[in-house]
Amino acid sequence: MTHLGVIGGGGWLAGALLRPALADRVIRPADLVLSSRSGQISGFESWPRVHMTTDNAILVDASDVILFSVRPEDLDDIELDLRGRFVISVMAGVTVEEIGERYGARRIVRAMPNACAEQRLSFTPWFATDDVRPSETDFAQRFFAASGQAHLITSEQDLDYFTALTGSGAAFPALMADAMIRHAVESGIDPDTADLAVRQLFLGAATQMMRVAETPADIVELFMEYRGTTAAGLSAMMEANIEHAIFNGLTAARRKASQRRT
Numbered sequence: 001m002t003h004l005g006v007i008g009g010g011g012w013l014a015g016a017l018l019r020p021a022l023a024d025r026v027i028r029p030a031d032l033v034l035s036s037r038s039g040q041i042s043g044f045e046s047w048p049r050v051h052m053t054t055d056n057a058i059l060v061d062a063s064d065v066i067l068f069s070v071r072p073e074d075l076d077d078i079e080l081d082l083r084g085r086f087v088i089s090v091m092a093g094v095t096v097e098e099i100g101e102r103y104g105a106r107r108i109v110r111a112m113p114n115a116c117a118e119q120r121l122s123f124t125p126w127f128a129t130d131d132v133r134p135s136e137t138d139f140a141q142r143f144f145a146a147s148g149q150a151h152l153i154t155s156e157q158d159l160d161y162f163t164a165l166t167g168s169g170a171a172f173p174a175l176m177a178d179a180m181i182r183h184a185v186e187s188g189i190d191p192d193t194a195d196l197a198v199r200q201l202f203l204g205a206a207t208q209m210m211r212v213a214e215t216p217a218d219i220v221e222l223f224m225e226y227r228g229t230t231a232a233g234l235s236a237m238m239e240a241n242i243e244h245a246i247f248n249g250l251t252a253a254r255r256k257a258s259q260r261r262t
């Protein structure tokens with residue numbers, strides 16, 4: 001079995017990825033080492049054999065696979081020699097070139113999961129350098145598949161785009177959901193009921209969009225054809241140029257994802 005070391009293993013994303021992988025036995029608890037700066041790591045109480053450390057060198061010595069899950073700005077404090085080692089990174093905007101330059105590794109997988117990993121509902125595109133071995137790509141696929149849909153891609157540049165589109169997880173839908181809840185409350189619906197109604201709406205909408213053959217555009221068109229209440233709402237949102245707001249948001253997030261290199 002693979003020995004996995006996760007630098008930043010106490011963080012939000014690491015926990016969201018690791019709990020499904022542990023539950024599915026992709027990794028054995030005794031073969032997992034997590035590091036943090038503070039030594040404060042919670043969320044692994046069900047797996048008491050997981051090792052925890054504040055020393056990344058100890059983590060590296062104990063691991064076949066080193067997964068980086070720290071915030072990009074924290075990399076400057078991490079000095080390691082990872083020549084000849086297999087490295088996975090989930091860090092936004094950190095290229096394989098940068099990882100290679102900093103740490104000497106050549107066998108690198110870069111992935112962009114999202115925090116829906118905790119619910120096993122991440123969309124996780126991942127990219128591998130040419131030198132990565134078949135057993136290592138197999139591990140990466142199994143590891144990311146435990147927490148959602150793992151999708152091998154061949155263009156590293158596309159990862160910056162996916163950082164904006166799907167790495168953001170619930171954030172963009174949550175913005176729309178929050179506006180709907182606030183409108184409902186302003187219209188006299190009690191807050192708890194508004195909250196429940198909108199959460200259930202998003203669950204229903206996402207489940208339906210995943211299960212029916214029609215595309216999201218088809219669904220919009222279907223409601224427009226009724227020329228009823230929903231069409232009135234959709235038309236007003238289109239007139240207010242909701243598409244423009246969404247395009248601007250994704251463009252800004254995409255720009256930020258590649259900003260470290262500009």
Ligand SMILES: NC(=O)C1=CN([C@@H]2O[C@H](COP(=O)(O)OP(=O)(O)OC[C@H]3O[C@@H](n4cnc5c(N)ncnc54)[C@H](OP(=O)(O)O)[C@@H]3O)[C@@H](O)[C@H]2O)C=CC1
Binds near residue numbers: 167
């Ligand atoms: N959260 C998300 O939705 C997503 C995050 N990402 C990427 O994942 C990465 C992690 O994000 P996230 O989990 O949200 O961040 P968090 O801040 O939740 O976690 C970062 C972790 O890194 C630890 N850390 C920082 N410096 C060191 C160090 N020198 N040695 C060991 N551990 C260290 C922190 O420890 P301590 O708390 O003790 O300081 C903390 O446990 C980022 O690069 C982000 O871009 C990608 C997609 C989605």
Ligand SMILES: O=C(O)[C@@H]1CCC=N1
Binds near residue numbers: 092163167168169
């Ligand atoms: O917002 C961020 O920077 C990180 C990367 C993608 C999701 N969270």
